[in-house]
Amino acid sequence: xxxxxxxxxxxxxxxxxxxxxxxxxxxxxxxxxxxxxxxxxxxxxxxxxxxxxxxxxxxxxxxxxxxxxxxxxxxxxxxxxxxxxxxxxxxxxxxxxxxxxxxxxxxxxxxxxxxxxxxxxxxxxxxxxxxxxxxxxxxxxxxxxxxxxxxxxxxxxxxxxxxxxxxxxxxxxxxxxxxxxxxxxxxxxxxxxxxxxxxxxxxxxxxxxxxxxxxxxxxxxxxxxxxxxxxxxxxxxxxxxxxxxxxxxxxxxxxxxxxxxxxxxxxxxxxxxxxxxxxxxxxxxxxxxxxxxxxxxxxxxxxxxxxxxxxxxxxxxxxxxxxxxxxxxxxxxxxxxxxxxx
Amino acid sequence: xxxxxxxxxxxxxxxxxxxxxxxxxxxxxxxxxxxxxxxxxxxxxxxxxxxxxxxxxxxxxxxxxxxxxxxxxxxxxxxxxxxxxxxxxxxxxxxxxxxxxxxxxxxxxxxxxxxxxxxxxxxxxxxxxxxxxxxxxxxxxxxxxxxxxxxxxxxxxxxxxxxxxxxxxxxxxxxxxxxxxxxxxxxxxxxxxxxxxxxxxxxxxxxxxxxxxxxxxxxxxxxxxxxxxxxxxxxxxxxxxxxxxxxxxxxxxxxxxxxxxxxxxxxxxxxxxxxxxxxxxxxxxxxxxxxxxxxxxxxxxxxxxxxxxxxxxxxxxxxxxxxxxxxxxxxxxxxxxxxxxx
Numbered sequence: 001x002x003x004x005x006x007x008x009x010x011x012x013x014x015x016x017x018x019x020x021x022x023x024x025x026x027x028x029x030x031x032x033x034x035x036x037x038x039x040x041x042x043x044x045x046x047x048x049x050x051x052x053x054x055x056x057x058x059x060x061x062x063x064x065x066x067x068x069x070x071x072x073x074x075x076x077x078x079x080x081x082x083x084x085x086x087x088x089x090x091x092x093x094x095x096x097x098x099x100x101x102x103x104x105x106x107x108x109x110x111x112x113x114x115x116x117x118x119x120x121x122x123x124x125x126x127x128x129x130x131x132x133x134x135x136x137x138x139x140x141x142x143x144x145x146x147x148x149x150x151x152x153x154x155x156x157x158x159x160x161x162x163x164x165x166x167x168x169x170x171x172x173x174x175x176x177x178x179x180x181x182x183x184x185x186x187x188x189x190x191x192x193x194x195x196x197x198x199x200x201x202x203x204x205x206x207x208x209x210x211x212x213x214x215x216x217x218x219x220x221x222x223x224x225x226x227x228x229x230x231x232x233x234x235x236x237x238x239x240x241x242x243x244x245x246x247x248x249x250x251x252x253x254x255x256x257x258x259x260x261x262x263x264x265x266x267x268x269x270x271x272x273x274x275x276x277x278x279x280x281x282x283x284x285x286x287x288x289x290x291x292x293x294x295x296x297x298x299x300x301x302x303x304x305x306x307x308x309x310x311x312x313x314x315x316x317x318x319x320x321x322x323x324x325x326x327x328x329x330x331x332x333x334x335x336x337x338x339x340x341x342x
Numbered sequence: 343x344x345x346x347x348x349x350x351x352x353x354x355x356x357x358x359x360x361x362x363x364x365x366x367x368x369x370x371x372x373x374x375x376x377x378x379x380x381x382x383x384x385x386x387x388x389x390x391x392x393x394x395x396x397x398x399x400x401x402x403x404x405x406x407x408x409x410x411x412x413x414x415x416x417x418x419x420x421x422x423x424x425x426x427x428x429x430x431x432x433x434x435x436x437x438x439x440x441x442x443x444x445x446x447x448x449x450x451x452x453x454x455x456x457x458x459x460x461x462x463x464x465x466x467x468x469x470x471x472x473x474x475x476x477x478x479x480x481x482x483x484x485x486x487x488x489x490x491x492x493x494x495x496x497x498x499x500x501x502x503x504x505x506x507x508x509x510x511x512x513x514x515x516x517x518x519x520x521x522x523x524x525x526x527x528x529x530x531x532x533x534x535x536x537x538x539x540x541x542x543x544x545x546x547x548x549x550x551x552x553x554x555x556x557x558x559x560x561x562x563x564x565x566x567x568x569x570x571x572x573x574x575x576x577x578x579x580x581x582x583x584x585x586x587x588x589x590x591x592x593x594x595x596x597x598x599x600x601x602x603x604x605x606x607x608x609x610x611x612x613x614x615x616x617x618x619x620x621x622x623x624x625x626x627x628x629x630x631x632x633x634x635x636x637x638x639x640x641x642x643x644x645x646x647x648x649x650x651x652x653x654x655x656x657x658x659x660x661x662x663x664x665x666x667x668x669x670x671x672x673x674x675x676x677x678x679x680x681x682x683x684x
Binding site for chain 2: 066085090142145152153156157159160161163164165166167168170171173174175178179181182185186188189265268305314317318320321322323324325327328329331332335336
């Protein structure tokens, strides 16, 4: 790994931790940063411990983890399809997961917007994971050509499956009660509101298991950028590698969506920004992961407190609104700079 | 995409074959149109249809055909034509097989404008939605074009990425508004699903000027697009004003999509579907491709509306949903058969 990549990874990780600490200290009860750190080290008063460990830490941890998961998923998909637009948002994973979750919210909904018990705790995340995986399995199976997952077809077929899933979601929103539809819309915007440890743990397991596995493919990823023919002449088993990467990307994105909804733009932007900043030929995985985590916790901090700070009112926005509002202009800026450089 | 252009010099025979193919497509459209008048919650035979169209005496079948089925079928055919051509033009200009109004930011611009209009009370009925959506779509198209052409001008990848960025940004603002206001959500969800139900000839009349100008620009642009397919430098060397050709294309895309979204909501898939089916039948020559895609789009939307009426039972399944679910397998089939060069 080049030193620029390492330095940037460490920088983003450090910034993510700082923002996470700030996020733990602000809110309706403001806590001094020292108290937050004391609690994290195992000390502190009971009340402070409750606020930090039970209310705020699950949310912040979920944010960090889904940031990593979405970003790495996007990096893998963009590399294996050689298309900067190929993020899980676009190739059907998030849409499939959304269709699953919204189906549970609308169909199991009482009409009051509140889904209680098993359906909410287990049903929504499970349906999201299943929906995401089914969508990916369909995309993967249909993209196989002579035993190889065809790079161009993953994206094209993914768009098709995503469109089908999105129209299902729109239909579910129409047939549902307005309160259930509202809850579904909040989920669809990507939100970290009221996350518990049960939301964070599945994403944690996915990240801990799959990030190292993805890192093991680093050499193959670099070869895939050069094209299938060059890659296979370098000894890369293109067919297997691409299938493996597709599965890893799908599991990461589906679990992240189950944890926090389809947070927009993280998977699309983080890899692109990391790639440009490190000046590599493809998105570097570790830098992308750290940037994704930073992006989501920072966005959530703003989503939670931004409207209060701006004296607009006591509203919280879903984190996905902020990731898009911040991510889109930055991407536009990068595109503009790239075009000027030509 | 451009590979078919030099390999097939124009001779009489392909032109005859293509003309007959186009005539077959037109015949299918007429059949679909007639079927849309005949089928529904109540079947009307040829005699009843003829009576309704030629001599209106106010009987039930006459009213059903003249005031319910005929207007929505006309709207479906017109909007299908617009969206099919808009998608195909986009695919040509961006040299990206993924290009679609949804990805280009145009639909999102219209959706955001409609939600904003609902929120501030500017929009109350479908007919007042038209103007607001139209303005939103045109502003979004213009913004995407301007943002993408900073520096050296709009490159295909730059356009596609800019479109994705603007779409995500506007989508975020839309969901922020919808989440803060349940009434807006309730109106928005019915519009956002994409439907021709209840759209009368007045709606068609309102968007017709935009559709006509868009179609003229598309016709003008078709030949230029063939040259652009050879690459901007080659096209410029052949004496084409690349900048003007791109502007004309974007104007056509904006007007046609705006007309479609304004009249029927953001109907997805139609541009992708029509473009790829037409490309498979007619090859890469835009002078054939664009009219063919228009006819295919019109047929697809008329049929989707009809199917939605037939399978819905008491309620209706909206055309946007039908297109998403039924269109996906067809789309996948086209993508899989085509020797994809993305």
